Amino acid sequence: MNTEVIVVGAGPTGLMLAAELGLAGIDTVVLDRLAEPTGQSKAGSLQPRSAEVLDLRGLLDHLSEADRSRPGGHFAGLPVALDNTPWQTRHPNPVTLPQVALERLLADRLAELGVPVLRGHELVDLTQDDDGVTAGTRGPDGESRLRGRYLVGCDGAHSSVRKLAGFAFPGKAGTMSAVAADIEFAATSDLVPTGQRFFGDYMRRGGGYWTLLHPLGDGAYRMIFGNAERRDRHAPVTDAEVQAALHTVYGPETTLARIRHASRFSDANRQVERYRSDRVLLAGDAAHIHLPAGGQGVNLGLQDAFNLGWKLAAQLRGWASDGLLDTYHDERHPVGARVLRNAAAQSVFMGIGEGTEVAALREVVTELVTTPDGNRYISGMMSALDLRYDMPDAPAHELLGRRMPDVDLVTDAGPTRFSRLAGHGGGVLLDLGAGIGPAASAQLGGRVGVVPAEPVPGVDASAVLVRPDGHVCWAGDDVADGLDRALARWFGQPAR
Incomplete structure (x- = not known):
C-alpha cells in the first residue's frame, strides 16, 4: 500500500495530525497497535490554548461532554487558581474532558475526511531512503508493508518509531512511580470530593501518599496517587494497592468497588534532540515525556500536531519555502523543553518531595502566584497562551509570533x-x-x-x-x- 504520510499512533496527537493533513488533502493512513481504544480517561482536561486550537477548526462546539465550569487552572496543586483572562481568550478556564472523548471527536473528524485508521496494526520495522519511508507492520491478517513519503511517530512515551529510527532520547530516568486509575466506589467518606471544584482542591496528602481524586461523571472517579514505594511499570495495578491509598488518605469507610482502567507512570523527564530525522518525524509523547503535572501532556501533543500538519502538507504539495519543515523542530523543541522544566519543578511541590524545606518553598511560591504579575506569568506558561514563535525578517509588532486573538x-x-x-x-x-x-x-x-x-x-x-x-x-x-x-x-x- 502506498500513501503520502504514515501516522503511527491513534492517540490525540496522531489523530489531530491526521485531521490536519486530511483537511489539506494529503493522503494519510493512521496505524495503531491496539485493536480498539482503551477507554481510560488519561488526560482530564484541555488547556485554554488547546481549546482555541479546536475552535479554529470548528471542533470545539461538537464536544457535548465538555465542562467549562471548573474555575481556573493550577500549578502543582497550589491553592491559587490561575487566571487566564489577561491573555485575551474566549476560553479562560480549562475544559474538563476525558481523553477518550477527545479521541472520539477526532476519530469522527477523520471519518468525515476519509482518513483511514488501521487498528490492530503494530509497527515492527521501518527503513527510509531519499524518496520515502517503508513501514513493516503486523496486523490481523499477518505482516504487510506500507510505503509513505513521510512517517510521523505519535506513538507515545515508549515509541516504536523513536527506537526504530534511532532517535537519541536523553534526560532523567524516573525516580518514583505512580498510578492513574478510573475507579468506582462502594462507599465514600466526606473527604471524597463531589462536583466540580478548583483542581487544587482535589489534592490531598497523608500517610506518605500524595493523591488527586476527582469525579468523571457516570459514577466514576479519576484517581492519581503515589508514595515512596517504587514498582515495576509493567506490573498490573491491583485492587489492594488502590484500596490502601484510599483508606490511608480518605478514611477506612472509603471502599473500592472496581477499577475500570489503570496504568502506571513516573517522573521520567526526557526529550529527543531533534524532532526530525530526514523523512521521519516525532510528535507528542514520542518526542518528550514528563511528569503529567498540570494537564500539559495532551495539550503539548495537540499543539505539536497543529504546528506540524500544515508545514508537512506544504512540503508534500511542493510550495514550502526552503527550511519550512525544519521550523517544526525549531519552534516546538523549545516549547517542549519549557514544559519539561516546569513539570520537574511542579514535582517538588506536589508532595513527591516532602519535608520542612518543601513546605517552605510551597508557601513562598504560593505567595508569588497570588500576585497579579506572578499569576499572569504562571497562567500564560501553563495554558500556552503566552507562546511566541520567532518570526525572522519581519518588522517588530506586539502581535508578531503570538496567537491571533479570537477578535x-x-x-x-x-x-x-x-x-x-x-x-x-x-x-x-x-x-x-x-x-x-x-x-x-x-x-x-x-x-x-x-x-x-x-x-x-x-x-x-x-x-x-x-x-x-x-x-x-x-x-x-x-x-x-x-x-x-x-x-x-x-x-x-x-x-x-
Whole structure:
C-alpha cells in the first residue's frame, strides 16, 4: 500500500495530525497497535490554548461532554487558581474532558475526511531512503508493508518509531512511580470530593501518599496517587494497592468497588534532540515525556500536531519555502523543553518531595502566584497562551509570533470572529484598512484568504497575516515593509 504520510499512533496527537493533513488533502493512513481504544480517561482536561486550537477548526462546539465550569487552572496543586483572562481568550478556564472523548471527536473528524485508521496494526520495522519511508507492520491478517513519503511517530512515551529510527532520547530516568486509575466506589467518606471544584482542591496528602481524586461523571472517579514505594511499570495495578491509598488518605469507610482502567507512570523527564530525522518525524509523547503535572501532556501533543500538519502538507504539495519543515523542530523543541522544566519543578511541590524545606518553598511560591504579575506569568506558561514563535525578517509588532486573538470582526459578509475564518486550514490575511484586495490570495494559489474587515479595537495594525496554526507572522500598517517576504516565507512563492 502506498500513501503520502504514515501516522503511527491513534492517540490525540496522531489523530489531530491526521485531521490536519486530511483537511489539506494529503493522503494519510493512521496505524495503531491496539485493536480498539482503551477507554481510560488519561488526560482530564484541555488547556485554554488547546481549546482555541479546536475552535479554529470548528471542533470545539461538537464536544457535548465538555465542562467549562471548573474555575481556573493550577500549578502543582497550589491553592491559587490561575487566571487566564489577561491573555485575551474566549476560553479562560480549562475544559474538563476525558481523553477518550477527545479521541472520539477526532476519530469522527477523520471519518468525515476519509482518513483511514488501521487498528490492530503494530509497527515492527521501518527503513527510509531519499524518496520515502517503508513501514513493516503486523496486523490481523499477518505482516504487510506500507510505503509513505513521510512517517510521523505519535506513538507515545515508549515509541516504536523513536527506537526504530534511532532517535537519541536523553534526560532523567524516573525516580518514583505512580498510578492513574478510573475507579468506582462502594462507599465514600466526606473527604471524597463531589462536583466540580478548583483542581487544587482535589489534592490531598497523608500517610506518605500524595493523591488527586476527582469525579468523571457516570459514577466514576479519576484517581492519581503515589508514595515512596517504587514498582515495576509493567506490573498490573491491583485492587489492594488502590484500596490502601484510599483508606490511608480518605478514611477506612472509603471502599473500592472496581477499577475500570489503570496504568502506571513516573517522573521520567526526557526529550529527543531533534524532532526530525530526514523523512521521519516525532510528535507528542514520542518526542518528550514528563511528569503529567498540570494537564500539559495532551495539550503539548495537540499543539505539536497543529504546528506540524500544515508545514508537512506544504512540503508534500511542493510550495514550502526552503527550511519550512525544519521550523517544526525549531519552534516546538523549545516549547517542549519549557514544559519539561516546569513539570520537574511542579514535582517538588506536589508532595513527591516532602519535608520542612518543601513546605517552605510551597508557601513562598504560593505567595508569588497570588500576585497579579506572578499569576499572569504562571497562567500564560501553563495554558500556552503566552507562546511566541520567532518570526525572522519581519518588522517588530506586539502581535508578531503570538496567537491571533479570537477578535470580533465586521466583514463584507457580516459580523464574525477570527476563529470562524480559519476552519479551512489555510492562512488568513486580515485587511483592516490597508486596501490589499484579493490579488494576493490568487497569486498564492488560494493558500491565503484575504478578508477585508473594519478596524478592530486593540489591534494596532491595518493588516495582519496569520499562519494556519493561528500564529501571526506579519502585522503592521505599511504593507510594503516585509509583507511580501512573510508571504513567501510561510506560504511559498507567488504562482507565475
